Amino acid sequence: MSLERLQKVIAQSGVTSRRKAEKLIEAGKVTVNGQVVKELGTKVGPDDDIEVEGVPLEKEQPVYYMLYKPRGVISSVKDDKNRKVVTDFFPDVKERIYPIGRLDYDTSGLLLLTNDGEFANLLMHPKYEIEKIYVAKVKGIPRREELNKLRKGISSDGEKLKATFTKVLSTDDKKKTAIVQINLQEGRNRQVRRMLEAIGYPVDKLKREQYGFLTLEGLNAGEFRELTPHEVKQLRAEAQKIVK
Template sequence: MERLQKILAQAGVASRRKCEELIQAGSVEVNGVVVTELGTKADPDQDIITVKGRPIKTEKKIYLMMNKPKGVITSASDPEGRKIVSDYLKGVKERVYPVGRLDYDTEGLLLLTNDGEFANLLTHPKHHVPKTYVATVKGVPHGTELDKLKKGIVLEDGITAPAEVEYKDVDPDGKESVIQITIYEGRNRQVRRMFEAISHPVIRLKRIAFGDLLLQNLKRGLTRPLTKDEINRLIQLAKSDNTKKKRTGRGS
């Protein structure tokens, strides 16, 4: 169930404020009954909603996982003419948008949807949904340096929440190493800034998990729909209290 003005706005009837005016003017009916009270809730999948006698068209909810390539922008357009994620969604008729962001130089798991409530649930700071990355960094950080990331490290916008960090591989000549890191926040370029703070800049960065959803073998540039079980698990994770222990601070 959602607020009627929100349903109308999502269906493209008008802006949220204009939809509120339509409701107050008596132009909206739900199952044949005129509704004038703001905040009235309805189910767009079950109820017949009309505006001035015409039924609204509601979009089918879409939930996608994408393996975003490096060098792709997670926005609707780019003034510099660079590739954007929608360039890879040729078979998707509905308009979808990213759940959070991956910066231009970061690749890996990106969620896309047209469900604003779902997107907000997963990205709202109070929910602290974990996101896991594999970072190739310059040099080999000492254990004491990684401990700083595990406990929380001071950045220009405050101390980070504790992260989970582990070595995955080390180059024999010590020029670079591969480290897996799980964070519980969503600050801009956070993982890169965390490693810069311990003087081991990121060379390559890939997100491999969002909550318990894994990228696995999805090929670069391709998308696949989430299953109902995956959607429900993400929702339950965001609503659960299992990350409260990480909330001592405020993803890529």
């Protein structure tokens, strides 16, 4: 029988992150077979009954999905204003999945969802974020030297924001608009929009086209597919390379 650390089992169930699970254990809010457990090193097996804040832990198999998020959808599992959320696209998925990171309401593109808290935490680790490729339609036609400023890093609301790659993909001289590619290894709030606005080019449309090696190929807006075991393994290995 394989035993795993209690906080890891809680995180993998999708209830919360490993860090928050550790705090709940230390606060005496987790029981194993009816007994309160406060030791972080505690190991549990598949037959143990675990409760977190009085709620039994459901033993779900980990699942991993990629969604082509349309514009006008919230990257959440619920919304207090009753707007459409990303989990609405998964009516037949029984597991309690949630998005890894987020895409803004007005941004479309590639979003990962899972019920594996450990996996989600790894991909969002502050020491390393897998490179993501965004394509933006902007008002105005930025010059190369202006985009270069984004690679050097700019300040916005007290944060230093930096791109790893920038390029003008196409321009429309009549409409005075451009299509720009920006690669990021960070995941700050509304980062691409803030960066382009800071150099004077407001974003009209924004799409995340790539997440690491994953692309939207074969998907239309609102469609999803399950990640293959190899893709999950590859993403995990990519993140662990830096996080160690």
